[in-house]
Amino acid sequence: MEEIAKILNIISICILISTFSLVASKRILSYLNAFRIQSILLAAVAAIYSVYYLVAEGKLEGIIIIFFMTVALKVIYIPKMLKKISLRVEYKVEKDFFINIPISIIICCGLVVLTWFTVSKIPLMNNGYNGIFLVQSVSVILMGLFFMISRKKAIGQIIGLLVIENGTFLTAMLLTSGMPMIVEFGIFFDLLTAVLILGIFVFRINETFEHIDINKLRNLRG
Amino acid sequence: MLFLLLLIPLAASLLFWTVKSNRKVINIINISGTSALFAVSLFILKEVLEHGKITSNALGGIFYIDAFNGLILFTTTLVTLLVSIYSTGYMNTEYDRNIVNHSSFRLYYSLLHLFIFTMILTTITQNIGLMWISIEATTLASAFLVGFYNNKKSIEAAWKYIIICSVGIAFALLGIVLLYYSAFNSLGNTLQCLNWQFLNDNAGTLHANVLKIAFIFVVIGFGTKVGLAPMHTWLPDAHSQAPSPISALLSGVLLNTAMYGIIRVMTIVNKNAGNSLFTGRLMIILGLLSVGFAAIFILVQKDFKRILAYSSIEHMGIIALGFGISSALSIFASLFHIINHSLTKSMLFAASGNVYLKYDTKKISKINGIIKVMPVTGTVFLLGLFAITGMPPFSIFTSELGITIAAFKEAKYLAAGLLLLFLTLIFAGFTSQMLGMFFGKPHKDHGIGELNRITPVVLLIILAIIAVTGLYLPPFLEKLINSARDIILQV
Numbered sequence: 228m229e230e231i232a233k234i235l236n237i238i239s240i241c242i243l244i245s246t247f248s249l250v251a252s253k254r255i256l257s258y259l260n261a262f263r264i265q266s267i268l269l270a271a272v273a274a275i276y277s278v279y280y281l282v283a284e285g286k287l288e289g290i291i292i293i294f295f296m297t298v299a300l301k302v303i304y305i306p307k308m309l310k311k312i313s314l315r316v317e318y319k320v321e322k323d324f325f326i327n328i329p330i331s332i333i334i335c336c337g338l339v340v341l342t343w344f345t346v347s348k349i350p351l352m353n354n355g356y357n358g359i360f361l362v363q364s365v366s367v368i369l370m371g372l373f374f375m376i377s378r379k380k381a382i383g384q385i386i387g388l389l390v391i392e393n394g395t396f397l398t399a400m401l402l403t404s405g406m407p408m409i410v411e412f413g414i415f416f417d418l419l420t421a422v423l424i425l426g427i428f429v430f431r432i433n434e435t436f437e438h439i440d441i442n443k444l445r446n447l448r449g
Numbered sequence: 450m451l452f453l454l455l456l457i458p459l460a461a462s463l464l465f466w467t468v469k470s471n472r473k474v475i476n477i478i479n480i481s482g483t484s485a486l487f488a489v490s491l492f493i494l495k496e497v498l499e500h501g502k503i504t505s506n507a508l509g510g511i512f513y514i515d516a517f518n519g520l521i522l523f524t525t526t527l528v529t530l531l532v533s534i535y536s537t538g539y540m541n542t543e544y545d546r547n548i549v550n551h552s553s554f555r556l557y558y559s560l561l562h563l564f565i566f567t568m569i570l571t572t573i574t575q576n577i578g579l580m581w582i583s584i585e586a587t588t589l590a591s592a593f594l595v596g597f598y599n600n601k602k603s604i605e606a607a608w609k610y611i612i613i614c615s616v617g618i619a620f621a622l623l624g625i626v627l628l629y630y631s632a633f634n635s636l637g638n639t640l641q642c643l644n645w646q647f648l649n650d651n652a653g654t655l656h657a658n659v660l661k662i663a664f665i666f667v668v669i670g671f672g673t674k675v676g677l678a679p680m681h682t683w684l685p686d687a688h689s690q691a692p693s694p695i696s697a698l699l700s701g702v703l704l705n706t707a708m709y710g711i712i713r714v715m716t717i718v719n720k721n722a723g724n725s726l727f728t729g730r731l732m733i734i735l736g737l738l739s740v741g742f743a744a745i746f747i748l749v750q751k752d753f754k755r756i757l758a759y760s761s762i763e764h765m766g767i768i769a770l771g772f773g774i775s776s777a778l779s780i781f782a783s784l785f786h787i788i789n790h791s792l793t794k795s796m797l798f799a800a801s802g803n804v805y806l807k808y809d810t811k812k813i814s815k816i817n818g819i820i821k822v823m824p825v826t827g828t829v830f831l832l833g834l835f836a837i838t839g840m841p842p843f844s845i846f847t848s849e850l851g852i853t854i855a856a857f858k859e860a861k862y863l864a865a866g867l868l869l870l871f872l873t874l875i876f877a878g879f880t881s882q883m884l885g886m887f888f889g890k891p892h893k894d895h896g897i898g899e900l901n902r903i904t905p906v907v908l909l910i911i912l913a914i915i916a917v918t919g920l921y922l923p924p925f926l927e928k929l930i931n932s933a934r935d936i937i938l939q940v
Contacts, residue, residue, distance in 0.1 A: 349658045368623060375616065384612055391619045398623060402630045407640050409508065410578030414622070417585045421615055424592050428611070431596070431604050444605040447686040 231279050232356045235272060235401060239363040242268045242397060243339070246370045246390060250331050250377075253324075255313045258386050259306045266301035269393055270294050272400050289408040290400075296415050297396075305389065305422055312426050313382050316433040325442075326377045334373060339366040360401035367394035381429045381439040385422065392418055450496075451505045451512045453489050454522075454569050457482055462562035465555050472544065472554070476537045479558050483526070483533040483565070490526040494519050498928060509640040513575035516932035520784060521572045521709050523929070524791045528701045529565050531907055535799045536561065536694040538904040542806050543692075548598075557597060557692075564590040564698065571706040575645040577625050580710050581618065584674055587703055588614045595691045595699075606683075606690035613683040614674055621670020621710075627663035628714065631655045645713050649939075652720035661727055664718045667711060668731055674707035676762045677735045677769060678742035685746075688758035689811065693802025696754065700761040701795035705787050708765065712772060712937060720939055725775035732773030737867055739766025744871040747878035752811045753804070756882060757797050760837055763875055764790040764845075770868065771852040772937070776859050780934045782851025788926075789844040789915060793836050796911040800830035803904055804886075807895055813882060817889040822897055825905035829912050831887050836915055838876040844919040 242265055249261035273294035280288040326334070343362045368391050375387030396414075399406050406414075433439050461482030468474045493514060496503055502515040514522065540557060543549045549557065567590050570583040588611055596607030625643070632642040635654045641647040648655070673680040688696045715732070719725045743763035750756045764786070771783030803826040808816050820827035836843035849872070856865035899905050918926075 349662070365623070368619075372616065375612075381608075388612070388615055388619070391616060392622075395619060395622045395626060399626045399629070402626065403633045406578060406626065406629055407643060409511075409640075410576070410582065410643065413579060413582030417582055417589065420589045421585070421611070424589055425611060428592075428596070428604065428608050431599070432608060435599075435601050435604055441608070444608065446602045446605055447609070447690070 228279075231275065234275060236356055236359060238268055238272055238275070239360060239397060239401060242393075243363050243366060246367050246394075247332065247335060249386070249390065250335055250370060250374055251328055253328070255380075255382055256310070258383065259310055259313075262386055262389060263302055263306045265390070265393055266297060266306075269397060269400075270297040270302060272397065273297060273405075276400065276404055288405075289411070290405045292408070293396075293400075293405060293411055300415065300419060301389070301393070305419075308422070308426060309382060309385065312429055316429060316439055324377050324383075325379065331373070331377060335366075335370050338369045338373065342366045342369060357402060361398065364394050364398040364401060367397060370394075379440050379442040381425075381432060381441055384441060385425050385429075388425075389418075389422070450489065450493055451503065451514070451573060454486065454493070454573060455566065457486050457489065458562045458566035458569060462559050462566060465559040465562070468555065470551055472541070472551075475555060475558055476541075479533050479537060479562070482562060483530045486565070486569070487526040487530045490522050494523055494925075494929070498925065498932075501932070504646075509576075510644060510646070511576040511579055512573050513644075513646060514573055515936055516929050517712070517784075517936045518572050518575075518709060520929050520933045521705055521787070522569070524705060524788050525565075525568055525572055525702045528791050528795050529568075529698065531911060532694050532697045532701070532795055532799070533561070535697070535802075535904055535907040538901045538907075539692065539694050539799075539802050539806070542900050553597070557594070560590060560594050561695070561698075564594060564695075566590075568702055568706050572709060575713070576643050577628065577645060577648075577710070577713065578643045580713070581622055581625055584621075584671065584707055584710060585615065585618050587706065588618070588674070591691075591695065591699065591703070594695045595687045597692050597695070598690070603690040606686035610683045610687040613680075617673025617680055618670050620666050620673075624663040624666025624670060624714075627659055627666065628717075631659040631663065645717070648717050649720060652717050655717075655721050657721055660718050660721050664714055664728060665731070667714045668735065671707045671710045672735060675704050675711065675765050675769070676739070677765060678739040678762060681739065681742065681762045684762055685755045685758040688761065688798075689752055689754040693754075693798050693805060696758075696802075697795035697798035700758070700798060701791040704761060704765050705791060708768060708787070711769075715772065716937055716939060719775070725773075729773045729775050732769045733861070733864055736766040736768070736770030736773055737864060737871075739763065739769065740868060740871040740875075741766075744874040744878065747875055747882070750882065751813055753813050753816075753883060753886065754798070754801055754811050756813075756879070757794065757801060757837075760875070760879075761790075761794060763871075764794070764837075767849065767852060767868070770864065771855070774852070774855050774859050774861060774864070775938070776855050777934060777938060778858065779852055779855030780937050781930055782848045782855060784930045784933050784937075785922075786845070786848035786852065789848050789918070792911050792915050793833060793843070793845055796829065796908055796915070797833045797837060799904065799911075800826050800833060800908055803900055803908075804830065806900055813886055815892065816886045818891040819887050822891055822895050823899055825899055826908060827887055829905075829908040831884075832912060834879055834883060838879050839872060842916060842919045844915045847919055 245265040277291035342365045371390030497519040504510045505512040567586040592611045596603045676684040715728045743759045747759045771779045839849045
């Protein structure tokens with residue numbers, strides 16, 4: 228398990244780096260690419276676990292299904308759909324962020340440090356790789372949240388939500404090698420429906436408001 | 450029996466699509482679906498009162514009903530029955546005015562029953578992972594209902610609703626992962642590791658620190674869905690823009706189901722710590738913050754449905770406060786308050802729907818003389834306002850009084866004082882803002898009389914229930930609340 232943990236550690240660092248590159252990217256297509264790379268790495272984590280169980284214990288665990296679903300949904304289907312949406316709603320990319328990129332990166336570094344500081348306070352987390360895993364995956368979640376806050380356009384917010392979800396999956400896989408199967412299925416199903424519904428709403432916002440700038444939706448306040 | 454609860458709304462939701470163009474058939478499916486649901490839930494309640502709990506053996510016992518979720522189930526099915534009857538009146542009027550066409554009429558009922566299905570699923574499961582899935586599914590099922598009118602405001606509200614709730618609830622998922630991690634570490638990997646009963650029995654072996662962090666994430670996550678301040682921002686928009694029957698369900702039922710998730714996790718953390726200091730403080734602070742926020746925002750609203758929405762935030766805050774104080778009296782009062790708030794608030798949203806249909810506006814300043822124009826709706830609405838602000842003899846008075854007394858008894862003087870202050874402010878806000886709507890002369894001639902025959906009947910039934918339970922608690926309900934309280938207190 229020690230060698231596996233080392234490999235997983237490297238992959239989860241790569242996921243963290245891919246999240247940084249997501250925060251640093253300006254265009255919708257580069258968001259989508261960064262998200263796709265992140266999902267591929269996430270699928271790799273699931274693949275490593277399932278191969279490990281197959282070799283070490285000789286049984287096929289449910290985690291292999293997570294691998295297939297991650298590849299099918301998060302690597303192929305969702306990025307493709309979002310790309311289609313972004314091409315259909317007229318989308319010229321100028322500055323669609325509130326905070327400029329260098330400052331965003333510095334804030335994200337701050338988030339990682341904050342997570343590390345908090346996790347180091349938990350006694351259980353100080354042994355082995357679990358603490359490092361938790362730092363990396365929770366940082367991904369917080370950076371996803373930051374990404375959502377800092378982007379104005381609807382698609383940026385959808386990607387932020389997906390990154391938060393990826394981070395949670397990463398936490399679940401690294402710490403517990405996957406939640407019970409029925410729960411994982413349900414989460415995937417919810418995720419898919421959520422993205423579909425959000426996609427439909429992007430069209431509706433575009434039709435009714437003639438833009439998808441969430442920052443300008445200000446009819447309801449107070 | 451348990452599976453019938455899931456089967457009925459799901460079947461109803463699909464059945465609507467077989468109806469070609471007959472509105473009457475749709476109404477019949479709707480009402481018979483919810484009545485059957487209510488009947489089944491009564492039967493299950495009887496079993497629960499006799500045996501203490503019901504578990505299904507399928508899927509590792511993830512379906513489980515004891516007195517606590519039995520109570521939530523009872524409230525859910527009762528309110529959905531009443532609201533679905535009201536809904537026929539509301540939607541028929543909208544249909545007759547050509548605001549909705551046939552296909553969206555059918556879509557509305559189909560989604561309504563899907564929404565009911567997801568809420569029932571939340572209340573009858575003990576698996577915390579499945580609970581998360583179904584709470585997220587409630588958001589997805591109701592998103593189109595919130596954006597049903599498809600105008601600028603309702604689309605904005607729906608977008609806000611789905612984004613804020615999904616993000617919030619993603620944090621709850623992280624909390625659940627941590628909870629699972631702590632169980633996995635000490636109890637090994639089984640399907641049972643997310644079942645409440647199993648976790649609660651083995652609460653002592655879990656890691657206290659991980660549990661505390663998990664609880665924070667769960668409170669923030671599910672708290673977003675409950676509408677606790679400062680995560681409440683989606684709530685006034687969604688409640689005010691949705692069609693009134695949906696607002697009634699969102700406020701009367703949905704918020705309770707999310708609260709149910711929090712309380713289940715809270716009992717595990719309390720049992721692990723041996724006291725309720727940690728969870729109690731968190732719940733009291735969030736509860737008081739919600740009541741305070743609501744008190745301030747009610748004073749400045751211009752839209753009567755938004756006032757009712759802020760009042761939901763207030764009442765969820767009061768319920769959280771009661772659970773946070775965590776004495777026998779306060780938990781009893783909180784559980785009772787859940788029922789009272791559901792009924793009273795759905796009555797108010799139903800009445801506000803009638804007013805909206807009659808006057809075709811939600812602005813308070815444009816409405817006058819409701820009592821003259823619609824005598825029954827107006828009277829019920831006015832009495833309902835007094836009921837929701839905690840006037841006797843209505844049931845909310847009893848439960849609010851219980852929570853206040855419990856706060857004083859547990860020496861939480863600051864909390865009790867602030868609660869009373871905020872409640873006074875809220876009463877002042879309600880009366881100064883809304884009383885003008887009922888009297889005086891209408892600006893335009895709207896025609897005197899109720900919209901239809903069915904909606905006033907629903908309003909009167911709910912009014913009768915809340916007036917009676919304010920003075921007399923039926924024995925079966927008392928027994929149910931008492932055993933639910935014992936489950937939460939773990940005695």
